Amino acid sequence: MAEQHVPFGLASMPRLFRLASLTRTPLNGSIYQMEASVYHDRASLCVSWTVRQPDTRLKEGVLVSPRYLLNAVSSDGSLRIHRLVMIEQPIHTENLFHTALPAWVPNRDLIRRASLLFEQLDLGYKELLNGVLWDAEIFHGFCTGPSSLNGHHAERNGNLRHTVEVGEAVLNLLPQHPAADRQITLAAALLHDVGKALEYEPTRTWWQLTDPGKVNGHKQLIGDRIAVAACRMRLALPKEHYSSLRHAIGAAAGVAFESGYRQPITPEAKLLSLADRSSGTGDVFARQAPKEGNWGRAHPHLGGRAPYMVYRPPSAPK
DSSP states (O other): OOOEEEESOOSSOOSSSEEEEEEEEEEEETTTEEEEEETTTEEEEEEEEEEESSSTTTTOOEEEEEEEEOOEETTTEEEEEEEEEEOOOOOOOOOOOOOOOTTTOOHHHHHHHHHHHHOOOOOOOOHHHHHHSSSSEEEEEHHHHHSSSTTTOOSHHHHHHHHHHHHHHHHHHHHOTSSHHHHHHHHHHHHHHTTTHEEEEESSSSEEHHHHHHHOOOHHHHHHHHHHHHHHOOSSSHHHHHHHHHHHHHHTTOOOOOSEEEEEEEEHHHHHHHHHHHHHHHHHHHOOOOOSSSSSSOOGGGTTTOOOOOOOTTTSSS
16 A cells, blocks of 8 residues: 555644554564554554564553654554653543543443543542553453442443442532532542452453452452552642542441441542442342333342332333
């Protein structure tokens, strides 16, 4: 194929992409031909470049930024660039949901809803969220994994779907809870189950608990990640905000003080607990409901009982 000038302005390209695939082909001597596909919601590119020493950190899922040539040309459907740079440090203004690969989350409306929730955070909370989710393995697990192994949202992308539902629910409930801080509540909703990306791992047939998940559980795992991200932040948040955020995520209703956990005692924690339980219970009811009304299937999360549902024809209004 003859070379063609690139039909778009490079200045309008996103600065951050997700690496979707990468191949390297040995050429003469110690030169390698590198070819990659990179993804952002606004642009999906196939790029190529040559290098003497390939960057072994470049692998599927990491965040990268192309370094374009001055006179970029497209050859054989691939944009020739100078190199592809791995972006290791979180950028607080970037919305990572725009880089979620379609292969990870085919439901792009779910990604759109997650993106809108992220955009409602202040810069400090965006930086905190990105500090936790910048790691490619964590973000991949968060987007693709279930929210439980056999309970609510127990399906691929289930944890992301549950998180979006909880985030949207707390925003809808905030007018009824004027004492709650909007930013802490929303940040807690988006972060509260990210630890499940470290608690579960995929198998050939389903997911299973990881060793850290067996020992610590997702609440402690996300608490540790938040602490690390907070130490690296450039935009400092008030100390009491971190304390309230950690409490909202780590609190557990109905536990004894001696257990080490604390019951929700802040408006943000109460609000998150309400939204979390509503999303989880609603999903279990939907899963266990009968097709034509009457009694559904029993489930441990419903107290071991079967739900009773009124039959509603498909064409009937909800």
